Amino acid sequence: MSDFLSDLKARVEALAGILTNQSASGEVDTYYPIKSECQDDVPKIRFRPRVGKTLSERKWNAAFHHDGSLDIAKVLRRIQRGGVHPSIKGEVWEFLLGCYDPNSTFSERNQLRQHRSGSIITTPIITEDGQPIQNISTSGGLQDENGTRSTSSPESSLGLKGRVDVETDKKVIQWKLLLHQIGLDVVRTDRFLAFYESEANQAKLWNVLSVYAWVDGDIGYCQGMNDICSPIVVLLDDEADAFWCFERAMRRLRENFRCSTSHIGVQSQLGTLSKIIKTVDPKLHQHIEDIDGGEYLFAFRMLMVLFRREFSFVDALYLWELMWAMEYNPNIFLSYEKPSNNPDKSIAPKLSDELLKQYGKFERKNVRAGRKDQQNALAVFLVANVLETKNKKLLRDAKGLDDVVKIVGDIIGNLDAKRACKGALKIQRKYLTKAISLSLSLSLSLTHTHTHTLTQNDLLKRILYP
Numbered sequence: 001m002s003d004f005l006s007d008l009k010a011r012v013e014a015l016a017g018i019l020t021n022q023s024a025s026g027e028v029d030t031y032y033p034i035k036s037e038c039q040d041d042v043p044k045i046r047f048r049p050r051v052g053k054t055l056s057e058r059k060w061n062a063a064f065h066h067d068g069s070l071d072i073a074k075v076l077r078r079i080q081r082g083g084v085h086p087s088i089k090g091e092v093w094e095f096l097l098g099c100y101d102p103n104s105t106f107s108e109r110n111q112l113r114q115h116r117s118g119s120i121i122t123t124p125i126i127t128e129d130g131q132p133i134q135n136i137s138t139s140g141g142l143q144d145e146n147g148t149r150s151t152s153s154p155e156s157s158l159g160l161k162g163r164v165d166v167e168t169d170k171k172v173i174q175w176k177l178l179l180h181q182i183g184l185d186v187v188r189t190d191r192f193l194a195f196y197e198s199e200a201n202q203a204k205l206w207n208v209l210s211v212y213a214w215v216d217g218d219i220g221y222c223q224g225m226n227d228i229c230s231p232i233v234v235l236l237d238d239e240a241d242a243f244w245c246f247e248r249a250m251r252r253l254r255e256n257f258r259c260s261t262s263h264i265g266v267q268s269q270l271g272t273l274s275k276i277i278k279t280v281d282p283k284l285h286q287h288i289e290d291i292d293g294g295e296y297l298f299a300f301r302m303l304m305v306l307f308r309r310e311f312s313f314v315d316a317l318y319l320w321e322l323m324w325a326m327e328y329n330p331n332i333f334l335s336y337e338k339p340s341n342n343p344d345k346s347i348a349p350k351l352s353d354e355l356l357k358q359y360g361k362f363e364r365k366n367v368r369a370g371r372k373d374q375q376n377a378l379a380v381f382l383v384a385n386v387l388e389t390k391n392k393k394l395l396r397d398a399k400g401l402d403d404v405v406k407i408v409g410d411i412i413g414n415l416d417a418k419r420a421c422k423g424a425l426k427i428q429r430k431y432l433t434k435a436i437s438l439s440l441s442l443s444l445s446l447t448h449t450h451t452h453t454l455t456q457n458d459l460l461k462r463i464l465y466p
Contacts, residue, residue, distance in 0.1 A: 072095070113241070212225070216254065272380050276381065298405045303380065326363070378421070
């Protein structure tokens with residue numbers, strides 16, 4: 001009898017799973033509708049919300065305590081298992097990217113949001129012949145989206161301190177030049193989405209990118225930022241919320257866009273990728289070097305915009321939230337709001353097992369290993385996993401860089417986001433194992449002692465198998 005009931009339960013659960021997946025398939029499409037004429041041109045969507053794995057709205061609300069603080073450990077576990085349901089992606093991303101502290105209360109977050117809130121407003125601040133408009137703060141020239149005159153600058157409209165310095169002619173003119181490029185890119189961004197059929201939504205993307213270009217005068221705007229910003233603009237209705245979420249995302253990615261005549265932004269990460277492959281697969285690394293691919297430039301686009309071009313829109317969002325959950329550090333909010341003059345003290349030297357649960361899987365291993373270099377981002381290990389996946393094919397068929405690009409492109413086009421992240425974690429584990437073993441072996445050989453053998457094994461287990 002018990003066997004019959006068990007079999008019946010299994011059949012019911014299987015049927016429920018099929019019905020759920022069929023429902024989820026249509027559900028995702030309703031959140032990010034594709035223009036009818038583009039239906040046949042977009043990649044197949046792999047991500048489907050799964051009951052018991054995907055972070056649902058019910059589970060998300062249940063993760064908040066009565067005062068508004070968030071059980072981030074519980075949230076991270078669920079996201080790493082199955083991503084985030086489309087209905088709550090925007091608000092979940094705000095926590096993953098460090099817009100809010102999970103230990104904050106409802107009241108504290110409302111106050112912070114009000115402080116940041118305001119319409120993103122823009123106006124010509126130079127004349128048609130390129131001359132700065134004087135006394136912009138008192139001329140009544142700024143208008144918000146409702147046509148109301150404002151004396152705010154793009155910075156102050158979002159809660160940023162300071163105002164446009166009209167005396168800085170060079171900065172103003174440079175910003176104006178960037179606005180032209182932003183305008184060109186906005187109309188080409190995610191054109192397959194019905195969302196961007198609305199000129200208001202295109203303007204929203206333009207506003208966020210334009211204000212960021214002013215605020216981050218060091219980097220400004222570069223092509224590719226629109227690919228990072230677009231999903232955030234789609235997910236968050238309020239422009240100020242979208243701006244701050246994008247600004248936090250750029251904290252992670254801005255160095256990718258720092259380019260000069262002698263340096264490309266992702267060069268440091270490409271160097272790290274080279275080091276990882278050399279460590280985990282010396283034979284493959286040597287082969288890539290032999291065909292003049294030692295700089296790993298074929299991975300430039302993947303790292304630059306976090307695989308946006310290699311996945312469907314929905315799957316790219318799924319990949320990002322998996323990555324950000326795995327990379328999550330509970331100190332991220334404080335590090336942005338109150339940057340320490342001594343970054344080495346930003347993480348306590350010894351963390352309890354309970355506190356470590358508040359870190360993502362990837363970051364947890366980095367913390368245990370004492371690694372804080374941003375160039376060791378999960379994205380680098382994702383690319384390394386892609387290369388390892390086709391190790392034999394690359395060694396056999398790649399006779400030049402064009403072959404590498406083709407082989408890697410074939411992999412990416414059919415890549416599963418969750419499987420890719422799991423593979424990246426395995427590469428990280430293998431890399432840390434070899435790197436730490438080499439470091440400890442060198443240390444032991446220098447001290448000529450055998451008393452640290454047990455310590456070495458314990459350390460590897462602690463770092464790699466928390």
